[in-house]
Amino acid sequence: MQHVSSSNVRDNSFGSPYCYYFQLPDPTTAGNAVIVGFTYQGNPTPSVSDDKGNSYTLAGRYYDSSDGQSVGIAAAFNVTAGARALSLCFSSNPGGYVQPMATELTNVLGIDGTGSGAHGSGTIVTSGTLTPSASGDVVYQVAASLSWSQASFSAGSQTNVAWGLLSADLLDGWAGQYGTYNSSSALQPAMTLGNSDTWVTAAVLLKTGTTGSVPSGLRVVHLLHENVPYHPQSGGNYMPFQNPLPIQLPCDGNLLVAMVGGGNNPESVNAVTDTNHNSWQQAGQTYTNTDNQVQAYYAGSAACSDDLSLSMQWSGGEGDYTIFFYDVAGAAAAPLDTSAGGGGDYGSPGNFTMPFTLTPSTANEIVFAQIMWDYNTGVGLSNGSTPGMFDANRFSGENLDGPEPVDENNGWGHLITTSTAPVSFTWDMLVTGSDPIRSWAAMAVAFKGGP
Numbered sequence: 001m002q003h004v005s006s007s008n009v010r011d012n013s014f015g016s017p018y019c020y021y022f023q024l025p026d027p028t029t030a031g032n033a034v035i036v037g038f039t040y041q042g043n044p045t046p047s048v049s050d051d052k053g054n055s056y057t058l059a060g061r062y063y064d065s066s067d068g069q070s071v072g073i074a075a076a077f078n079v080t081a082g083a084r085a086l087s088l089c090f091s092s093n094p095g096g097y098v099q100p101m102a103t104e105l106t107n108v109l110g111i112d113g114t115g116s117g118a119h120g121s122g123t124i125v126t127s128g129t130l131t132p133s134a135s136g137d138v139v140y141q142v143a144a145s146l147s148w149s150q151a152s153f154s155a156g157s158q159t160n161v162a163w164g165l166l167s168a169d170l171l172d173g174w175a176g177q178y179g180t181y182n183s184s185s186a187l188q189p190a191m192t193l194g195n196s197d198t199w200v201t202a203a204v205l206l207k208t209g210t211t212g213s214v215p216s217g218l219r220v221v222h223l224l225h226e227n228v229p230y231h232p233q234s235g236g237n238y239m240p241f242q243n244p245l246p247i248q249l250p251c252d253g254n255l256l257v258a259m260v261g262g263g264n265n266p267e268s269v270n271a272v273t274d275t276n277h278n279s280w281q282q283a284g285q286t287y288t289n290t291d292n293q294v295q296a297y298y299a300g301s302a303a304c305s306d307d308l309s310l311s312m313q314w315s316g317g318e319g320d321y322t323i324f325f326y327d328v329a330g331a332a333a334a335p336l337d338t339s340a341g342g343g344g345d346y347g348s349p350g351n352f353t354m355p356f357t358l359t360p361s362t363a364n365e366i367v368f369a370q371i372m373w374d375y376n377t378g379v380g381l382s383n384g385s386t387p388g389m390f391d392a393n394r395f396s397g398e399n400l401d402g403p404e405p406v407d408e409n410n411g412w413g414h415l416i417t418t419s420t421a422p423v424s425f426t427w428d429m430l431v432t433g434s435d436p437i438r439s440w441a442a443m444a445v446a447f448k449g450g451p
Contacts, residue, residue: 001029001032001104001105001106001214001215001221002024002025002026002103002104002219002220002221002222003025003101003102003103003104003166003167003176003221003222003223004022004023004024004025004101004102004167004222004223004224004225005101005166005167005169005174005176005222005223005224005225006020006022006099006100006101006225006393006406007099007169007172007225007226007227007322007393007405007406007407008097008098008099008148008172008174008227008235008405008406009096009097009098009099009395009398009404009405009406010096010097010148010227010235010405011096011097011235012096012395012397012398012404012405013093013095013096013397014090014093014094014095014098014395014396014397015093015396015397016396016397017089017396018044018089018090018091018092018093018094018396018397019087019088019089019090019395019396020038020087020088020089020098020100020393020395020396020406021085021086021087021393021394021395021396022085022086022088022100022102022393023084023085023086023389023390023391023393024083024084024086024102024104025219025220025221025222025223025326025389025391025414026084026215026219026220026389027081027082027083027084027389028052028079028080028081028082028083028084028104029081029104029106029212029213029214029215030079030080030081030212031078031079031106031211031212031213032078032079032104032105032106032108032211032212032213033075033076033077033078033079033104033105033106033108033109033206033211033212034050034054034056034075034076034079034083034086034102034103034104034105035059035073035074035075035102035103035104035105035108035140035206036048036056036073036074036075036086036088036100036101036102036103037071037072037073037100037101037102037103037140037142037176037202038071038072038073038074038088038098038099038100038101038142039069039070039071039072039097039098039099039142039144039174039200040069040070040071040072040090040094040095040097040098040099041068041069041070041094041095041096041097041098042068042070042093042094042095043063043065043070044090044091044092044093044094045090045091046058046061046070046072046074046088046089046090046091047074047088047089047090047091048074048076048086048087048088048089049086049087049089050076050079050083050084050085050086050087051083051084051085052079052080052081052082052083053080054076054079054080054083055076056074056075056076057074057075057076057111058072058073058074059073059074059075059111059115059204059206060072060073060114060115060116060117060202060203060204061073061115061117061202062116062117062118062119062200062201062202064119064200066119067119067146067198067200069097069119069144069146069200070200071117071142071143071144071200071201071202072202073115073140073142073202073203073204075111075204075206077108077109077110077211078109078211078212079104084389086100086102088100097148098395099144099169099172099174101142101166101167101174101176103140103166103176103178105138105178105206106211106212106213106214107208107209107210107211107212108138108206108207108208108209108211108212109206109207109208109209109211110206110207111204111205111206111207112132112133112134112137112204112205112206112207113130113131113132113133113205115130115202115203115204115205116128116129116130116189116202116203116204117200117201117202117203118200118201119198119199119200119201120198120199121196121197121198121199122193122196122197122199123192123193123194123195123196123197124190124192124193125143125190125191125192125193125199125201126188126189126190126201127141127143127188127189127190127201127202127203128188128203129186129187129188130186130187130188130189130203130204130205131184131185131186131187132181132183132184132187132205133184133207134184134207135181135182135183135184136180136181136182136208137180137181137205137206137207137208138178138179138180138181138205138206138208139161139178139179139180139181139187139189139203139204139205139206140176140177140178140203140204140205140206141156141176141177141178141189141191141201141202141203142174142175142176142201142202142203143174143175143176143191143199143200143201144173144174144199144200144201145173145174145175145193145195145197145198145199146173146197146198146199146200147173147195147197147198148172148173149170149171149172149173150168150170150173150175150193150194150195150197151170151193151194151195151246152168152170152193152194152248152309153165153168153170153175153191153192153193153194153248154191154192154193154194154307155177155179155191155306155307156177156179156189156190156191156192158187158188158189158190159183160181160182160183160185161179161180161181161182161187161189162179162180162182163177163178163179163191164177164178164179164250164306165177165191165248165250165306165307166178166222166250167222167224167250168248168249168250169224169226169248170246170247170248171226171227171228171247172227173197175191177189177191180208181205189203216330217330217364217449218328218329218330218331218364218365218366218416218449218450219328219329219330220326220327220328220329220366220414221251221252221253221327221328221329222249222250222251222252222253222325222326222327223324223325223326223327223391224247224249224324224325225322225323225324225393225406225407226247226322226323226324226325227321227322227405227406227407228241228245228262228320228321228322228323229241229320229321229405230264230265230317230318230319230320231264231320231403233320233399233402233403233404234264234320234402234403234404234405234408235405236320240316240317240318241314241317241321242317243313243314243316243317244311244312244313244314245311245312245314246309246310246311247309247310247311247312247323247325248307248308248309248310249274249308249309249310249325249327250305250306250307250308250327251302251304251305251306251308251327252304252306252327252329253302253304253327253328253329253330253331254300254301254302254304254328254329254330254331254333254450255298255299255300255301255302255326255327255328255329255331255335255447256278256280256298256299256302256304256325256326256327256328257283257296257297257298257325257326257328257368257445257447258272258296258297258298258312258323258324258325258326259294259296259323259324259326259368259370259412259445260294260295260296260297260321260322260323261292261293261294261295261321261322261323261370261371261372261408261410261412261441262292262293262319262320262321262322262372262408263290263291263292263293263319263320263372263441264291264319264320264403265291265316265318265319265320266288266291266292266293266319267293267314267315267316267317267318267319267321268286268293268295268314268315269282269295269297269312269313269314270313270314270315271312271313272297272299272310272311272312272313273310273311274299274308274309274310274311275307275308275309275310276302276303276304276305276308277303278299278302278303279299279300280297280298280299281297281298281299281300281336282295282296282297283296283297283298283336283339283445284296284339284340284341284443284445285339285341287341287342287343287441287442287443288343288441289343289344289345289439289440289441290374290439291374291439292343292372292373292374292439292440292441293319293372293441294341294370294371294372294441294442294443295443296339296368296370296443296445298335298336298445298447300331300332300333300334300335300336300447301333301334301335304327320403320408322407322408322410322412324368324370324391324412326368326414328366328447330449330450331366331447331448331449331450332447332448332449332450332451333450334448335447335448336445336447336448337360337361337362337365337446337447337448338358338359338360338361338445338446339358339443339444339445339446340356340357340358340443340444341356341441341442341443341444342354342355342356342441342442342443343439343440343441343442344439344440345438345439345440346373346436346437346438346440347436347438348436349429349431349432349433349434349435349436350429350432350433350436351426351427351428351429351432352371352373352426352427352429352437352440353424353425353426353427354369354371354424354425354426354427354442354444357422357423357424357425358422358423358425358444358446359420359421359422359423360417360420360423360446361420361448362417362420362448362449363417363418363419363420364416364417364448364449365416365417365446365447365448365449366414366415366416366417366446366447366449367414367415367416367417367423367444367445367446367447368412368413368414368444368445368447369381369388369411369412369413369414369415369425369442369443369444369445370410370411370412370413370442370443370444371410371411371425371427371440371441371442372408372410372440372441372442373410373411373437373438373439373440374401374437374438374439374440375400375401375435375436375437375438376400376401376409376429376430376431376435376436376437377394377398377400377401377402377409377429377430377431378390378392378409378410378411378427378428378429378430379394379428379429379430380427380428381411381413381415381425381426381427381428382425382426382428383415383423383424383425383426384424384426386415388413388414388415388425389413389414389415390411390412390413390428391412391413391414392407392410392411392412392413393406393407394406394407394409394430400430400431400435401435411427411442417446423444423446425442425444
């Protein structure tokens with residue numbers, strides 16, 4: 001019912017307490033399950049926790065000693081309502097190449113048996129044999145392509161499994177799939193890579209039953225963090241990124257939004273197309289200030305599928321960019337309402353309130369906001385005294401001022417309006433007594449909810 005896939009830390013070590021901090025798109029619904037898949041370097045012991053104290057069990061874990069990469073899956077069941085902030089931590093420094101994803105599922109009760117894992121090479125990623133105790137289990141599989149890029153991912157085609165991709169991060173080579181298995185026979189979960197590569201994978205079986213529920217109304221179904229780097233500090237290698245840029249975006253909603261932020265040589269997105277022939281348009285204008293730039297694109301009344309592929313045409317390929325792709329359910333057929341933005345120089349330390357507001361025309365709207373700045377690290381978003389949903393991720397030991405391959409230390413988030421009152425945006429900083437953000441560019445976009 002909701003899924004997030006975060007970016008890879010690439011070749012960056014961690015500092016104590018060796019944690020990657022990330023968020024589900026929206027707060028959990030009581031009684032549901034949260035499944036967290038992750039990959040990391042070396043073989044330290046992983047653990048997962050959240051901001052509501054739910055208990056996570058390590059359902060499956062596999063260490064590929066020949067390539068020095070691990071993969072694992074943790075799960076919490078019958079969760080408390082409102083959990084959102086997740087922490088993936090390790091018993092010692094994982095050394096780099098850490099990347100998580102997380103999925104909230106309804107009607108999932110527990111783990112069925114022992115998970116499986118494997119490594120290999122080629123285009124078919126097979127996790128090893130799983131045997132359910134009864135028909136109807138959910139199968140959950142994650143896979144890392146160890147060149148840390150991939151041409152495509154295709155969901156499995158095994159008999160009696162209705163497979164669907166959860167996410168497919170081509171730029172980091174990281175994907176997940178799930179499906180209901182209508183058999184009690186042994187199964188070998190598998191997915192297909194577009195390019196032959198060395199890979200590592202893990203899979204688990206999950207018992208099903210009646211528990212939890214799916215919320216109604218306007219909400220984020222999928223959130224994909226995509227790192228598009230040029231400079232090594234951001235995970236690049238001084239090679240221009242591919243242009244047009246291919247993106248794979250499994251989706252289920254009816255509104256797709258791309259919040260594009262970056263700089264260190266500003267490049268612009270000029271056009272977006274996809275394989276379902278959705279009509280992508282720019283929302284608002286491009287805001288640029290010195291090295292910082294933000295844009296937003298969207299496709300309303302979107303035709304979605306789990307094999308949706310995008311092509312993004314850029315003005316060039318020598319900047320450092322992060323794109324947050326939001327897949328939204330419950331949006332209006334003609335969703336775009338309004339946008340606002342700006343840029344400037346902010347020389348005072350501490351939290352930063354944007355010097356503009358956004359006024360929605362209806363009460364039920366989803367507002368996406370982003371900001372790029374020169375210094376410090378963002379940790380929160382609020383509309384005055386009302387907390388928003390901060391979406392950017394970070395990890396312990398990262399450079400305070402960036403740039404980093406995980407969301408560049410900058411700010412992304414969203415909120416749902418409850419009235420037509422003007423919406424303000426305050427970004428909370430990790431360090432408040434020093435390190436002002438200085439040069440910045442920011443924007444916000446509001447989309448209407450359906451009836």
